[in-house]
Amino acid sequence: MRSPRQRSEPTEHGGYRRDPEGTHPPLDSPSYRSTVLRHPKQPLILLPHRMTELTGPVFGEDRIGPVDHDLTRQHAAEPQGQRIIVHGRLLDGNGKPVPHSLVEIWQANAGGRYRHTGDRWPSPLDPNFDGVGRTLTDARGNYEFITIKPGAYPWGNHDNAWRPAHIHFSLFGTAFPQRLVTQMYFPDDPLFAQDPIFNSVPDPAARQRMVSEFDLARTVDHWALAFRFDIVLRGSAATPFEDEEHEA
């Protein structure tokens, strides 16, 4: 999708570093059938980062309800399933935490069913689970959700296709080029090998960055398992450049 000619242009001072080839899935990924009619065929045109790209929306506490981070407490009773803590840090590519930044998630219930009219997979809806969460990272870029482990679900992309269990994540960072929607997966899922969405990421090391880690230290006895998922948004090219100047 992104031709080498365009990529070789220098990153302008003050912009965000462009990710190495293979970090993100190519828009044309035929094994994920829905991409066939939805990927642009013309080459992308390089957008230098100016004011519109060096800025981005900021959201505050007013967007977050008191139990938005706890998907097990949004109804009168608790949902079915394995209770889990999902937590981690939101960082930029320079290793700097992204504080007070909106994190949105949505997911299927323990049986792999979404609360969405389009989801016809015959696994029961859970009256106590919406599968939607929201929080802000704290001053050090940490976030935490309490939820249940989502189930795998069939999706008809190919013969006997099943999506590995995953949680959809949406992140903003502080600037338009940092905007990211991704999916968090669980360690050692036997369904990875047959999933064209997971495998659409060409670089195996990048692919691994979508897989959470089991976090024994954060489990809570007789209550919840824990998974750690750190998320990295693109780093500003300006910061290291300025650091070098100061160090020189």
Place this chain on the structure above:
Amino acid sequence: MTELGSTPAQTVGPYLAIGLPWPDGPYATVEDAEHAVWIRGIVYDGAGVPVPDALVETWQADQYGRFASPADSNEVATGFRGFGRCPTDLEGLYGIRTVRPGPVREPDGVEQAPHIDVAVFARGLLHQVVTRIYFPENERANAADPVLTRVPMERRDTLIARIGPDGYRFDVRLQGAGETVFFDV
């Protein structure tokens, strides 16, 4: 300085509608803001079929070219958020309530023509696609815009909104005839 690799993008999938829309999402500015308009459009796939499971997000300056972001030290117009988010409906239609942005003066003196950055997410899009909306009233500024001038002349009109009954019309064609220009952001 440690450089960390970015987390890869993945599709929003078919059920984005449970997680991403907000009741006030389409309002990049308050409903009754002076000069507020609707920008509406349909997202089409490569077969010319409307896409009912997409989400359009917009980011822009206010009518004076100022951003509602800590990175811009200027105050924005009252009630102006600058960010809009709207899922497409069954007919593929989205709508954003906003104001036509002013020209954006850059620190290096370059002036950008009034424009809106747009990101489109959908099932079947493994990574958001990014485009820009420009306005037909700004012919002169458009001809000098540092981004628009990178776009081959014959494709520039895919980035220019049309004037509609209560604002503007901006359709997105993901693929094929009249394919919208998308940017590597």
